[in-house]
Amino acid sequence: MRQAEFVRIFEENHLPLFRFALRLTGSAVEAEDIVQECFLELLRPGCSYDPDRTPIRTYLFGVVRNQSLKRLRKYLVQPETRRQTTPEDQVLQEEAGEVVEAAIAQLPGDQREVLILAHYEQLPLAEVAEIVESEIGAVKSRLQRARETLRDVLGSYAPELRQKWERNR
Amino acid sequence: MTDRELDLWLDRWKIAGPTGRLRAAAMAGFRAKERRHRQFFRKSFMWAAAAGALLVCLGAFAQNLRTPAVPYVVESELTTYAPDGTVRARLHARSVAENGRERMLSVTIDGDGYASLLLGVKEAGYALLRPVQRLAGSLMAGPPQADPARTEARIAVCGDPSCRTLGDWTMPVNRFTCRNDLFSGEETILNHATVALQRESPGGLRLTAWLAADLGCFPLRVLIEQRGSGGSFGVRERREPLRITMNRN
Numbered sequence: 001m002r003q004a005e006f007v008r009i010f011e012e013n014h015l016p017l018f019r020f021a022l023r024l025t026g027s028a029v030e031a032e033d034i035v036q037e038c039f040l041e042l043l044r045p046g047c048s049y050d051p052d053r054t055p056i057r058t059y060l061f062g063v064v065r066n067q068s069l070k071r072l073r074k075y076l077v078q079p080e081t082r083r084q085t086t087p088e089d090q091v092l093q094e095e096a097g098e099v100v101e102a103a104i105a106q107l108p109g110d111q112r113e114v115l116i117l118a119h120y121e122q123l124p125l126a127e128v129a130e131i132v133e134s135e136i137g138a139v140k141s142r143l144q145r146a147r148e149t150l151r152d153v154l155g156s157y158a159p160e161l162r163q164k165w166e167r168n169r
Numbered sequence: 170m171t172d173r174e175l176d177l178w179l180d181r182w183k184i185a186g187p188t189g190r191l192r193a194a195a196m197a198g199f200r201a202k203e204r205r206h207r208q209f210f211r212k213s214f215m216w217a218a219a220a221g222a223l224l225v226c227l228g229a230f231a232q233n234l235r236t237p238a239v240p241y242v243v244e245s246e247l248t249t250y251a252p253d254g255t256v257r258a259r260l261h262a263r264s265v266a267e268n269g270r271e272r273m274l275s276v277t278i279d280g281d282g283y284a285s286l287l288l289g290v291k292e293a294g295y296a297l298l299r300p301v302q303r304l305a306g307s308l309m310a311g312p313p314q315a316d317p318a319r320t321e322a323r324i325a326v327c328g329d330p331s332c333r334t335l336g337d338w339t340m341p342v343n344r345f346t347c348r349n350d351l352f353s354g355e356e357t358i359l360n361h362a363t364v365a366l367q368r369e370s371p372g373g374l375r376l377t378a379w380l381a382a383d384l385g386c387f388p389l390r391v392l393i394e395q396r397g398s399g400g401s402f403g404v405r406e407r408r409e410p411l412r413i414t415m416n417r418n
Contacts, residue, residue, distance in 0.1 A: 010196075015186060018186065019184055032188065032194075035187070035195075036198065040202075043199060043202040096178070096181040100179055100181050104179075104182070120179075150175060150178070150179070151170045154175065154178045
């Protein structure tokens with residue numbers, strides 16, 4: 001692979017890959033390491049990437065996912081959560097982002113990754129299914145369950161905050 | 170909560186981008202890969218060259234194995250003289266016997282300077298080596314064959330291991346006769362018993378060769394003299410052996 005091609009692939013993909021890794025692991029440092037390893041994997045002799053079979057983005061997301069899961073299993077950690085206060089406190093502090101992050105962190109891993117890929121990275125479900133190495137029907141089901149769980153969790157937070165957001169929109 | 174409301178909730182989770190460390194690390198990884206790539210090809214080239222050299226050596230070795238071993242190597246000093254007796258050139262030669270003929274492995278010329286080299290080459294080429302080599306080759310040749318190219322100036326051993334019976338070197342091959350009237354003495358040279366044979370050409374050139382029987386009648390010493398107007402002989406070329414290395418294998 002020539003340098004120009006490598007740079008192009010890096011520029012086109014490193015941001016969504018980093019976001020994906022960060023949302024999965026909850027650690028920016030870990031996410032950077034994972035994305036770096038992902039690109040080094042691309043350079044490794046005997047790399048399994050086959051451009052005729054898989055788009056480069058799908059392949060890279062798959063590598064990031066596997067690396068993230070490996071690290072999560074290794075350290076037996078859940079994504080970082082900062083939610084230790086009451087819902088009312090968080091609402092008052094407008095820490096909605098952290099609330100959402102904490103809620104997503106509580107999801108089962110297979111639902112969390114599908115939600116992140118589908119919602120935050122706006123990937124088609126077929127591509128999500130390829131990345132997580134699952135059937136598209138299972139992906140739809142996981143996504144549906146994740147959204148239902150989040151709807152319940154986030155719905156319990158102060159309704160006034162929701163009204164405030166809607167007013168500010 | 171509607172789907173739209175849920176999406177709004179989810180969009181509240183924003184994250185910062187990566188630091189510059191990620192880009193730097195990725196590019197450093199690429200440069201390291203390129204470096205490894207170059208080193209790999211460099212090493213591959215070196216290994217290929219080494220393998221090629223090894224194959225060449227093995228080929229040469231195998232060829233040597235197929236070639237009959239040289240039984241001995243004779244190191245000689247060859248000297249050519251001017252009519253007044255002064256030395257014109259001095260050479261050192263290493264010879265081996267090969268298929269009944271003498272083959273020069275190397276010739277080095279004594280003296281210094283380019284002129285000496287040219288003189289030596291000239292002397293070697295036209296005054297000394299040709300007759301000596303021809304004489305030596307003739308002496309070492311086996312029984313005469315029907316070879317029209319070598320009908321003249323040929324001395325051949327007539328299948329006599331004592332080296333005392335030679336062919337008439339002035340006669341054509343088809344009239345070849347063996348004769349043994351050239352004996353002029355015996356001498357031990359460098360621990361090898363030799364038989365000295367002498368012959369004089371109609372032109373007044375007298376050749377004396379000391380043939381070592383245990384070396385296949387190799388002419389260890391050769392003396393070429395020219396008869397002068399007064400009837401006496403003056404040395405024109407001389408070959409003296411310095412060392413004989415026997416190959417025991």
